[in-house]
Amino acid sequence: MNITDALKRQRIETPSWAYANSGTRFKVFPQEGVPRDPYEKIDDAAQVHKYTGIAPTVALHIPWDRVEDYADLAAYAGERGVALGAVNSNVFQDNDYKLGSVTNPDAGVRRKATDHLLECVDIMDRTGSRDLKLWFSDGTNYPGQDDIRTRQDRLAAALREVYDRLGDDQRMLLEYKLFEPAFYTTDVPDWGTAYAHCLELGPKAQVVIDTGHHAPGTNIEFIVAFLLRAGKLGAFDFNSRFYADDDLMVGAADPFQLFRIMYEIVRGDALRPEAGIAFMLDQCHNIEAKIPAIIRSVLNVQEATAKALLVDRDALRAAQDSGDVLSANAVLMDAYNTDVRPMLADLRTELGLDPDPVAAYHRSGYFDRIRTERVGGEQAGWGA
Ligand code: LRH
Ligand code: MN
Ligand code: MN
Numbered sequence: 001m002n003i004t005d006a007l008k009r010q011r012i013e014t015p016s017w018a019y020a021n022s023g024t025r026f027k028v029f030p031q032e033g034v035p036r037d038p039y040e041k042i043d044d045a046a047q048v049h050k051y052t053g054i055a056p057t058v059a060l061h062i063p064w065d066r067v068e069d070y071a072d073l074a075a076y077a078g079e080r081g082v083a084l085g086a087v088n089s090n091v092f093q094d095n096d097y098k099l100g101s102v103t104n105p106d107a108g109v110r111r112k113a114t115d116h117l118l119e120c121v122d123i124m125d126r127t128g129s130r131d132l133k134l135w136f137s138d139g140t141n142y143p144g145q146d147d148i149r150t151r152q153d154r155l156a157a158a159l160r161e162v163y164d165r166l167g168d169d170q171r172m173l174l175e176y177k178l179f180e181p182a183f184y185t186t187d188v189p190d191w192g193t194a195y196a197h198c199l200e201l202g203p204k205a206q207v208v209i210d211t212g213h214h215a216p217g218t219n220i221e222f223i224v225a226f227l228l229r230a231g232k233l234g235a236f237d238f239n240s241r242f243y244a245d246d247d248l249m250v251g252a253a254d255p256f257q258l259f260r261i262m263y264e265i266v267r268g269d270a271l272r273p274e275a276g277i278a279f280m281l282d283q284c285h286n287i288e289a290k291i292p293a294i295i296r297s298v299l300n301v302q303e304a305t306a307k308a309l310l311v312d313r314d315a316l317r318a319a320q321d322s323g324d325v326l327s328a329n330a331v332l333m334d335a336y337n338t339d340v341r342p343m344l345a346d347l348r349t350e351l352g353l354d355p356d357p358v359a360a361y362h363r364s365g366y367f368d369r370i371r372t373e374r375v376g377g378e379q380a381g382w383g384a
Contacts, residue, residue, distance in 0.1 A: 001272075003309040004347055010305055011273050012298050013057045013085040013280040014048055016041040016065050019291070020380035022284035029287060033370035034377025038065040039076055040370075044291055046080035047366055051357035052298045053348065057085035059280055060127070062120055064090065064380065070126035084127040086173065086235070086278060089120045092137035092181070100138040102158035103151040103187045110154060117162045124170060131235065131278055132166070133208060134159075135175040139182025139189075151187050156197060163201045173234040173278070174198055175208035178215055180245055191223045198232055206234025210282055211250070211261070212241040221260040228268035236261075237282030238301060247284040249293055251300030258300065259336050262308035271305065284380065291367070295357050299344075306340035 019041045021030050035041040038060070045058035058077065067073050074084050091101035091113040099105060101113035120132055136155070140146050163172055176194040179186055188194055191207055198205035207227055211220060227233035240246065240253035251258045262271075270277045279301065285293040312331050319328035345355035354360035361367075 003306065004343075004350075006266075006271055006309055007302065007306060007344070007347055008351065009272060010054050010302065011057070011279065012052075012055050012301055013059050013278060014045050014055050014294050014298070015059045015061070015088075015280065015282055016045070017061050017380040018281060018283050018285060018294055019044040020064075020378045022380040023286050028379055030377065030379075031290065032377075033367055033374050034290070036374055036376060036378055038067055038073060040374065041065070042073070042077045042080060042082065044370075046077075046082050047291055047361065047364075048294050048298060049082050051295055051354065051361050052302070053351050053353050054302060055294075055298050056081070057083050059086040059088060059133070060084060060123075060129075061088040061090060062116075062123060070123050074127045084129055086131040086133045086280060087120045087124050087127065087129050088133045088135070089117050091116055092135075097137070099146070100151070100187070101136060103136070103138040103146075103154045105146060110158065114158045114161055117158070118165055121162065121165050121167075121170065125167065130169060131171050131173050132162070133173045133175060133235070134162075135177065135208075135210075136188055137181050139179075139186035140184050141182060142184055145184070148185055151185075155187050156200065159197055159201055159205070163205055166204050170204065171234060171276075172198075172201070172205045173208045174205060175210055175213070175237065177210065177213035177245065191227065195227065195230070195232055203231075206232050208235045208237060209233070210237035210239070210245075211257075212237075212239045212245045212247060212282075220257065221264045224261055224264040225268065228264065228270055233270070233277060235278035235280055237280055238297070239281065239283045247282065249283060249285075249288075249297045249300065250281060251297070251304060255300065255304060256336060258304040259307050262301070262304045263311055263332070263335075266305070266308045266311070267313075271309075289367075292358050292361060295361055299357065302344060303340055306344060307335050307338060310335040310338055310340070 019035050021028055021034050049055045077084050096109045102110055104110050174194045176188045176190050178189055194207045238250035240248040240250055242253050265271050281297055316331040348355050
C-alpha cells in the first residue's frame with residue numbers, strides 16, 4: 001500500500017474527558033463553551049473528525065459519561081458522523097478505594113470494584129464498543145502497608161472474572177503506570193506486569209501503552225516492538241510528558257519519540273485498522289483551547305506517521321544487514337527530517353477537507369456558538 005492510502009485509512013480516537021474542563025490538583029481553570037454533558041462532548045469530537053477526517057471515534061469514561069440510555073448516546077454519535085469507542089472504567093474516585101480497588105484488602109470493596117468493571121462491559125454491549133480499558137490506581141504508599149504478592153493474586157482474580165464476561169468481539173486492555181497516586185508500590189506499574197497478566201488471561205487481553213506512564217528515559221519504541229511481536233499490543237493512550245503524567249498534547253514534548261514509536265508500528269504492519277491497535281489520545285487541555293488542541297494532537301500523530309511511512313525500509317535493511325551503522329541511522333533521520341506538511345495538506349484537499357484543519361475550525365464560527373450556548377461547562381472527573 002502506498003503512503004497516502006495508508007494515511008487515509010489511519011484512525012485516531014479522541015477522549016471525551018479532553019473536551020471538559022481540567023486542571024491540576026492546584027486549580028482547574030474553567031473555559032468558555034465547554035460541554036455540559038456527554039452529548040455535547042460528542043458534538044465537539046465530531047468537530048475534530050470533521051476537520052481532520054481521521055478521528056471518527058470518541059472514548060467514554062464511566063462514570064464521567066454516565067447517561068440513562070447508552071444506545072441513545074451511540075445513535076446520537078452516529079447522527080453526528082462519529083461512533084463511541086473504548087469504555088474506560090474508573091475505580092479510582094470513590095472513598096472506598098483509599099486502599100485500592102480490585103486489590104483492596106477488604107473483599108467487599110473488591111466486589112464493588114469488580115462489579116463496576118462488569119457494568120462497563122454491559123455498557124459496551126449497548127454502545128457497540130469493542131474495548132474495555134482498565135487502569136488501576138491501586139498500590140501502597142509505605143513498605144509493609146500490604147502484601148505485594150497477595151495484591152497480585154487479588155488483581156488476577158478480578159481480571160479473570162471480567163475477562164470471562166467479555167463477548168466474542170470484545171477485548172480487555174490493561175494500562176500500566178509507574179506511580180501516582182500510589183508512591184511506594186503500584187500493582188500494575190509497568191508493561192511487563194501488564195503483559196504477564198494479559199498472557200495468563202488469554203487472547204482477548206492486551207496491553208495499553210500510555211506514553212506518559214514511564215520513567216524518564218524509558219525506550220517506549222522498544223516496548224512497542226516487543227508487544228507487537230508478541231501479539232499483545234492493544235492500544236495507545238497518546239500524550240506528552242516533560243516530568244510525570246503530564247497529559248500534554250502528543251508530539252509536543254518529543255516529536256522524535258513519537259516518530260520512533262510510529263516507525264515501529266509501520267514496521268510491525270500495525271497501522272491498518274484491521275491490525276486491531278486502538279490509537280487513542282489521553283490528554284487534558286488545562287490552559288489551551290480544547291478543540292483546536294485536540295485537532296493539533298491528531299495532526300501531530302498524523303505527521304509522525306507520515307514520516308514513519310517515508311522511511312526507506314529496503315535501504316534501512318540493507319544498511320542494517322551490512323552493519324553500516326551510520327547509513328542505517330541516516331535512513332531514519334532522512335525520513336524524520338522531511339517536512340510532510342505539504343503532502344498532508346494535499347491529502348486533505350484530495351479528501352475534500354480544508355488543508356489547514358485548525359484554521360478551518362477557527363473560521364467555522366463553532367466556538368462563537370458554543371461559548372454563548374453553553375454556560376457552566378462540565379469538569380472532567382478530577383476534583384469534581
Ligand atoms: C491514568 C490515566 C488512565 C485514566 C485516565 C483518565 O493516569 O492515564 O488512562 O483512565 O488517566
Ligand atoms: Mn491513560
Ligand atoms: Mn495517565
